[in-house]
Amino acid sequence: MAREQRTAEVGAGRGTVPERLLEAATRLFAEKGFESTSVQEVVAAAGVTKGAMYHYFGSKDDLLYEVYARVLRMQTDHLVEISSREEPVAERVHAAAADVIVTSVANMDDTKIFFRSMHQLAPEKQRDVRAERRRYHELFRAMVEQGQEEGVFRTDVPADLVVDYFFGSVHHLGTWYRHDGELTGDDVGRHFADLLVAGLRPLA
DSSP, rough: HHHHHHHHHSOOOOOOOOHHHHHHHHHHHHHTTTTTTTHHHHHHHHTTOHHHHHHOOHHHHHHHHHHHHHHHHHHHHHHHHTTSSSSSSHHHHHHHHHHHHHHHHHHHHHHHHHHHGGGOHHHHHHHHHHHHHHHHHHHHHHHHHHHHHHTTSSSOOOHHHHHHHHHHHHTTTTGTTTTTTTSSHHHHHHHHHHHHHHHHOOOO
């Protein structure tokens, strides 16, 4: 296996083996669907051997899980950084809301594939993803609650409902956003963040 792995990692120059596998898996899952894509097709498209793939990923399920989990980890890292800034809470909520839109748009295929196929993951992997996503939502909610405690945000709407409402819109992006449309990811991120913060301001 070590020799197969070394062989697969040289030559193509298209990134590491995991990166090439995830790139190939994302493209094939988007084109053919998760169920209709074989492991052989993924490794052939990535230019690696099955032995090299199984060195990094134990199954096709693991590829599907990682397609989305890497995006969620990146978004969580961004949120941790944003939430720790020495800025007014409204500015941090705005920045966080814009960031999750921009990063979701930039990784639209990954997100769409995952939500379309998540039910096919093993139950324990589904639980892992839900736990990671819950951590993200809890960090976001904590900023909303801080704004409510400081009187910056309205308190008549529960923070949980704010989070559910906003992220429902985020998860809906894949049904209408087009990369060749009039709005860029940055545009959509700014508009969504503006709408969220404006809606959180106390009523006159």
